[in-house]
Amino acid sequence: MQNIRNIAIIAHVDHGKTTLVDKILHSGNVFRENQESGELIMDNNDIERERGITIFSKNASVMYKDVKINVIDTPGHADFGGEVERVLKMADGVILLVDAFEGPMPQTRFVLGKALELGLKPLVVINKVDKENCRPDEVYDKVFELFFNLDATEEQLDFPAYYGSSKQGWFNTENVRTENILPLMDGILEHVPAPEAHEGELQMQITSLDYSKFLGRIAVGKVTRGVIKEGDWVALAKPDGTAKKQKVKEIYTFSGLGKVKATEVKAGDICAVVGIDGFQIGDTIADAENPEALPVMHIDEPTMNMSFGINNSPFFGKDGKFVTSRHLVDRLTDELERNLALRVEPTSDSNTQLVYGRGIMHLSVLIETMRREGYELTVGQPQVIFKEIDGVKCEPYETLVIDVPDDYSSKAIDLVTQRKGDLLVMEAKEGMQHLEFEIPSRGLIGLRSLMLTSTAGEAVMAHNFLEYKPFKGAIAGRSAGVIISKDQGTSTPYSIDKLQDRGKFFIEPGEEVYEGMIVGEHSRNNDLVVNVIEAKKLNNIRAAGKDDSSSIAPKIEMTLEECMEYIQADECIEVTPNFIRLRKIHLKETDRKRYEKSMGA
Known part of the structure; x- marks a missing residue:
């Protein structure tokens, strides 16, 4: 020991x-x-x-x-x-x-x-x-x-x-x-003290899991009591009090960056156990005859959710291997086994699941991993989770810390206060201002890109969940509207060049688009439907010539996280192994108008 x-x-x-x-x-x-x-x-x-x-x-x-x-x-x-x-x-x-x-x-x-x-x-x-x-x-x-x-x-x-x-x-x-x-x-x-050796029979709480194509799921944890041996019969004790006898096939301890096989592991060491079926993180590997489970690990609750659905765009199935709702549900179920802070709930629509996570980065890493594995999916706008505490509607608040050069501090404060943030600390250090705020989690969605734009990329932001507090009222969302494609086809330099004064584009000439796909940001606050696939007309007076694409501004590249922060409630993101596209939930303009009327009513 x-x-x-x-x-x-x-x-x-x-x-x-x-x-x-x-x-x-x-x-x-x-x-x-x-x-x-x-x-x-x-x-x-x-x-x-x-x-x-x-x-x-x-x-x-x-x-x-x-x-x-x-x-x-x-x-x-x-x-x-x-x-x-x-x-x-x-x-x-x-x-x-x-x-x-x-x-x-x-x-x-x-x-x-x-x-x-x-x-x-x-x-x-x-x-x-x-x-x-x-x-x-x-x-x-x-x-x-x-x-x-x-x-x-x-x-x-x-x-x-x-x-x-x-x-x-x-x-x-x-x-x-x-x-x-x-x-x-x-x-x-x-x-650092040596691990304590508790007297008694075997106890090892599973705190992590590993996976091998040859060995299957591997339980990882610290032996807190007793000795675990290769070939022994043990009990897998669940939090609900049930226990199931299983046999330990192999044991590995960590050595350097890898694992080495061991015949037994004593209390205090960290090991990986092969042969245990049906375990979850938090279960206890205990003595077969007298199983005692360790206390269940408490993990903080998620604060945000997003809808994950199948890809139902016109480009469905062109890019990915896993495209059905069964694929989606199976993959999310697998993720729940190792991602303790995640929750998944079915919705009234069998093709859509509601996924709860700790924040935008937590959810974006899951989406990014899935698209790299060959999944196609549609994800909706991130929503914070509200709770009712003592009859009062409450929402999650976060502590936000911003370090910014003196010249930009007023802009940073203004941006946060617009999103219902309260300034708590303001300290000067070496030409920088150290600012601390308390802000509703809703106010953080989309704040990072605005902050970097307003401070010429100089601001350093960090935030952390604080607690649930009473709801602070509506927060203004995105100020600009979007440019939406009217038809399906290939975008042309001719059409994009003509529309440049209407806003900034997320696409470039030669990209495939479809009706209802968001192709740019409008310079005004309303949405604009445009034709980006129109080609230059031939006639007997003037030759079509080449489309002049040299004067077209480069397209705006957005990461997955930036897309998640950008979209509004009536928009979603189409995610495939090779493409991330923004689109309206209702692709046809008539459907969108009908939906807006019903919401207004």
Whole structure:
């Protein structure tokens, strides 16, 4: 037991957490001297590498001074808080990584609060002290204040602090450059307690799952009591009190970035178990004769929902492999098994499911993953979830933090207050303004793109769920209307060139369009139906000549998340493996007018 340390690394997005994990893996000599390991080793998912963020928590381990250190890399974005909440159960200590300039951010507060509640021993690492304008001493005071506000115990308040740069590969207890991160590794051995060995029969809570084409679903968790052995009969204890006997086929422990087969695993170590069927995250693998289930993990509720339906556009089935409602339901059911913060409910329409998540990024990563797997689907406008508390209609509120240059601070404040946000804190630091707001979650939808446009891309935004509070009234949506295609066909340079004074386009000449598809943003606040497939006419006086496309402005490229924030209630997004298209829910103009009349009535 003394030879094991289980530690989770928590930090805000972009504070250097995965880079630190890289350095820990290198210091444990996980790689051969001639082996190319690359950077951000733990971010091995395509979407993670493209976005530069961690989405899925992962396990690795290193041997240091004959002690096995199990490292758990966690997501930094609040939308993936469900991942963090469950994997913290495997840890006995946490490394809180904080940027030496930005200090603790709202999402840091959320995850740290969960870690302190579980009684985990914290180590604070102040990273990026090599950056200009960094203020490590001030950040240390802010971290201490945060611990105090989160009701940390006396022992937790007496945390060790390390300074350094994970990119340059050094950390020390004082802000003096050293050769390596070994002082931090020694600190993990010294300050993180060894796992407690509880007396009694086997108990192991499943906190994560893995999948193999050859072995099927694999249960991952920490053995909290007893010993689990290969070939043993165990009980899978469910939260409802039922237990089912099953046989353990194989056991693996984590070694480096991979797994190694083991015959038995004792209490305190993290392992992966093969052969258990029908398990869910939160179930307990217990003694076969006397099964005792561990308390169920509580995961914070979702705050947002979206409708997921089959693709019913004229281009249905042209691009994807999985296009039916059965495919959609099966895929969402699979996702529920590993994505604890997600909920799915059927709707009155058998082709549409209502999917609940933590935020726009949480839902967009699911949609992006599905389209890469070959699914075609239609998704609606994100809606926040309202609740009735003591007879009062309430909605989710978030803490919003914006760091913006002094010149743009008034624009930033104006934008947030228009969306019912209240300014709580305004501090000047090094030519920047640090602004903190309390804002309804509805007000955040579409705010990021507006904020970046108004501040010339200089604003840095972060937000985190706060609590449910009374409904704050209507919030103005998008101010501009959209340009809608009148017919199906191929867009021409001739038509787009003629319509450029009407607004900005989301398409370019040569793209396939259909009736009801949104092809641009109107310069006024009403919707405009146009013909973008008209070709230049031939006659006997003037030759058709070439369409002059050189004067056409480039199309506006929008990411999936930007599309989700852009659409209104009567619009949706068509998502296929190769295309993301905006469209009206009702494609025909007559249907839209009929719908508007019925809504007005």
